[in-house]
Amino acid sequence: MKFSIQSSDTNSKARAGVLQTDHGQIETPIFMPVGTAGAVKAVHIPELTKDTHAQIILGNTYHLYLRPGLDIIEKAGGLHKFNGWDKPILTDSGGYQVYSLSNTRKLTKEGVVFQSHIDGSRHTFTPETVMDIQRTIGADIMMAFDECTPYPCDYDYAKNSLKITHQWLDRCINRFDETQGKYGYQQTLFPIVQGSVYKDLRMESAEYIASKNADGNAIGGLSVGEPHEMMYEMTDIVCAILPADKPRYLMGVGTPSNILESIALGIDMFDCVMPTRNARHGILYTDQGTINIKNGKWKDDFSVLDENGTSFVDKQYTKAYLRHLFAANEMLAGMIASLHNLRFYLWLVETARQHIIAGDFYAWKQGMVKQLSQRL
């Protein structure tokens, strides 16, 4: 995997780059749609490629391991073959489930015992099994197994958790190095910085992660409820330490504004469920602000969905019609909204990239963030 920086902004730490994988290249900064169970909910693969212009999507180790199971994935020839997406895939390690399924799991030094959210059965995830699973899924980018700490999180817990995450990382790297991809293309492993909202822990972690000299580095444990300023502060501190010539991935972020602000801090990759989940809940993101299309005020607004939108749905459908689809519980509602939001997110990072290359990113970002905060 090769990363090259094409252009760096002068008024911020933003950069535009290209990440080369065996499944094609990714132009950064990039937003990666989340496809937890092997599908970006409510969106077809051709829509993802041709309409939203997604370049890489996520899958989830925990979900795919539970269902359909590794035997099926391997028989299919890996996740790319299974779901028909032939561009890069990144899989989350299940580290986030350590956090989000906290009431159905038990942490030990060895790993984590999960209770399946599907049938309650018990499963053990260790750094080694998580590497093996991601080998079988065939992700281009595999994530280290970590603990995503909650917020708030007391210092001692965060410190101890960080120690475990670092130990797990070493085990992930060992297992990764002693195994090979199963499908003939290269896979790579991204380690994850943790440390909650504590500067010293974040710095210690960033230094440890940087020392591993991976193809790319991730920042986890943010956007879990802490104030935005805190998130930016941690991101800034960590970016200063992580190698500049490798892509930086801010996990789970975020709102359109979060993404622009983080690009300015030197982040290259993002993923978040917001554009898809919130789409299914009636929230549309536009360059003019956020719309809750379920609100009564749109009932007889027959203007197109998004005058400035660049997805085909934006001119194809009206606000009143989409609102009706939500009210009538039509599946098409979530499909239209998901497509719109994903296209908007991809448009946002594409446009950010253009401004970085053009050299006027900072000013553009400042104006856009202001517009994005509006509620329509």
Add this chain to the structure above:
RNA sequence: GGGGAGAUUCCAGAGCGGUCAAAUGGGGCAGACUGUAAAUCUGUUGGCGCAGCCUUCGGAGGUUCGAAUCCUCCUCUCCCCA
């Protein structure tokens, strides 16, 4: 023509003397959601000068300290038999 059942807050539908501005569901209105246990979840849904008061349970009277709940008449629905 004969017999029976019923009319409750936007809808459906509980309640059958006080703890009822009235269960529950739907609908409406709004909110939340950040490496997806999420097409989910939460709040609210008569009015006001809002720890209280006012107007509501088909209509009009009445019984009672007190009625959506009991009685009388009226109006209107629905079902069964002819």
